[in-house]
Amino acid sequence: MEQTSKWKTTILPSKSNINNEDKIKFSKTAVRKRSRDFAHRQCRIIVRNLPYKVTSKKLQEEFEKCGTIEDINILKRSDGKLVGCAFLQYEKKDQSYKAVTNMNGMIFMGRKLEVCYALPKETYKKMKTETEIKTKETKLDHDEAIETDIKEKIKEDEEYVQDITEKSKELGGIHINEYIKPLKSDRQNKHTEIEEGRTVFLKNVSYDANEDDIKDALVHFGTVEKILINKERVSGHSKGTAFVIFKLKESADMCKKQSLKVQVNNQFIEIVDALKKKEVRDIESRRSEKSGKDSRNLYLLKEGLIMAGSEAAKNVSKTDMAQRLRLEQRCAQMLKNLNRFVSRERLTVHNLPESCTSSSLRTIVQQHTGMNPQECRVMRENNSSFGNPSGKSRGYGFLSFKKHEVALDVLRKLNNNPLVFGKNNRPIVAFSIEDRKIQNIKEQRLLKSRLNxxxxxxxxxxxxxxxxxxxxxxxxxxxxxxxxxxxxxxxxLSIQKPRRNENKISKKERKRSILKNIEEFTGEISRQGKIGIRSNRKINTQADAHMERLKAEKKDARKKRVKQEHERNRQLKAARRIKPRPANSAELQRENQYFQETVGKYKEIINQAIVKNKRSKWYKG
Missing domain, CATH: 1.20.890 (cAMP-dependent Protein Kinase, Chain A)
Incomplete structure (x- = not known):
């Protein structure tokens, strides 16, 4: 090895050729390098629990608030997927300290970050081995405790069975299974997650969110056992709420504190305590008592709704479904005015043909329902036109009845009925929206006219x-x-009691009699209680789902048509084929005689005309 005067170069001197002065210089440079590396490591931090959609730009924008970043290293697996961890290198120690103190526990892209100083590999491996040994020891202790508990329970059960056998002998041989049944039921795992405080109820969840998306957002609070997304009964779309069951109560408490701070699919979530069904019913009953009855009758808006995935929406056309959803949006806008309410005795009928008049509408109602409405009007334009002196029809009308039960029965028989105007143009019937001020003015006019x-x-x-x-x-x-x-x-008393009971009819029997006449095309059934108006997002999802269903139905119809055409062609081919006649001797003799009489005379002449003279091999023509 050659000696070098400059120690910064890669070529180092051998031990034999190094002088004392050179040794002192070499030791000083090594110490300086080590000190620089140590200071450089102190400025290096690790960020855990990162989302899988994170990029280096987003990390730099977020962590540059604490200082200038020299290097960012996002860890990845062999297949290219992110691990959820990254290393950041700052210039100065103050900047790294600021990042650890301020950014630790901060929510970034819907996840709670864990920020701390990065350790060297050797120290990290030692720490890991020590923790693994401790966890194994704790697991062994836990397993031993569980085994002792199981043994004690088995002993108690054996003693219990012995006591039962002794009692059964005293009582005359009663079967032991009658006593053991409650014991088995006690052993069964009961659902006590709500009582233990491990369940959490989520609100304002995005409709596109899956169980994995929610789990990724809430994993940093603790281990999640189960996630239940609430879905609609008919269509299967999510309602925007969900239940989350944690393994520990502390993780659920931590999750509640971070309400409206956690994001799922770029949407903040509200986290609340989960309640039992009985508690929810009690709260709703108390609210209804305080607020009083639903004076606006908003629950009647659900009556006759046709959901996209239901049986009622099977053969509904695209135009009819679009008009239904448009009318629902219009009703929601109209009901923003608190003076407006849903009438119980008056109905609106949309999707009427142009030729329909008020008298023809009355006859249609009488034919299909057997009821005679008090009011039957088809709304028309004020200006007359060619062929319509009273004005062109606007495509909708009104029906009013004396009682609510009659109006409800008419709605269920007419709404979406394919026999009234046809399969592609079905009537859209719903309870009308009225204005309270206008109704009061009408009532005052009626009173004045009646008094006069x-x-x-x-x-x-x-x-x-x-x-x-x-x-x-x-x-x-x-x-x-x-x-x-x-x-x-x-x-x-003996005479009077049966007379009273004979005349009375139970409420359940009345409901059954009303529900007997309901058919598949009528739509949803309303129930009393506070029911919110559907949002535009839900209406749009219903429209998309119905369009997908129509496409699938069209494909199925095409397939059926093709199959039918193939079957027809096969039948035609089979019919065109000449069937072989039965071989009877009498018929064959007749055919031979006819052939000899007609064609046999000219057979020899035809053969002579067909035969040609043979040519010699010298012929060149």
Missing amino acids: NPTYQEKLKKINAKRQERLQIKKQQKKMASEQLAIMPNAT
Whole structure:
């Protein structure tokens, strides 16, 4: 090896050729390098629990707030996927300290970051081996404790069975399985996650989010056992809420504290305590008691809705479904005004043909439902046109009835019925939206007109007289019943009780009788209670789902048509083929005679004309 005056070069001197002065210089440079490396390592940090969609630019933008970054190294696997960990190198120690203190525990792209100083490989491996040994020891202790608990339980069960056998002998040989059944039921794992406080309820979850997306966002709080996304019963689309079950209660508590700070698919989530069904019902009942009844009747908006994945939407055309969703959006805009409400006795009928008049609509209602509406109007334009002196129809009308039950029955029989106007143009029936101010004005006008009308005053007198007569008859019946009770109490009670029960009909039987007439094309059924208006996002997802279904139905129809055409062609080919006649001797003789009479005479002439003279081998023509 050659000696060099400059020690910064790669060629180093051998030990034999180094002088004392050179040794001192070499030791000083080595110490300087080591000190520089040590200071450089102190400025190096590690960032854990990074999202898998992170890039070096986003990391640099976020961590440059603490200081200038020299190098970024995002760790990857052999297949190219991210590990969720990265190394960052700062220029100065103050900058790295600032990053560790400020950025640790910060939520970045929907995940909680873990920032600390990077350790060398040797120290990290030692730390890892020590932790693995400790975990193994704790696992062994835990397994021993579980084994002892199991042995104690088995002993208790054996003692319990012995006591049962002794008791059964005393009582006369009762079967032991009758006593062991409750023991087995106690052993079964009961769902007590809500009582233990390990479950969490998520709100404002994006409709495109999967279980994996939610798990990636909440893993840093603790181990997640199960995720349940709430979905609609018919269509299967998510409702925007979900339940998350953690392994420990502390992780659930930590998750609740980070409400409206965690993101799933770039959307912040609200995290709340999970409640049981009974508790939710109690809360809803209390709210309804405080707020009172639903004076706007918003629950009736659900009546007649046709969901994209339901059986009612099977043969609905694209135009009809688009018009339904458009009307639903319009109703939601109209109901933003708090003075407007949903009527219980009045209906709107859309998708009417141009030739439909108010009289023809009345006849259609009578034919398909058997009910006669009080009001039946087809709305028309004010200006007359050619062929329409009363004005062109706007494609919708109104129907009103005396009772809500009658209007509901008419809606369920007419809505989406393919027999009324055809399969491609089905009637869209719903409860109409009314304005309270306009309704009050109409009622005041009616009262004024009735007070000025003398015939109506005479009717009121007759109605009041009939009411008084009914009240007197009821009072007399009560007196007769009390007198009979005083004379014969047991006999009268035995007679009266069955009469009362015979006339009464239970609520369940009434509901069943109403629901018997419902068919598949009618749509959804409304139930009383607070039901929110659907958002535009849900309506758009319904439209997309219906379009996908229509495409699939068209493909199936084409396949069926092709199959039918192939079958027809096969049948035609089979019919065109000449079937072989049965070989009867009489028929064959007749055919031979006919051939000899017609063609046999000219057979020799034809053969002579066909035969040609043979040519010699010298012929060149």
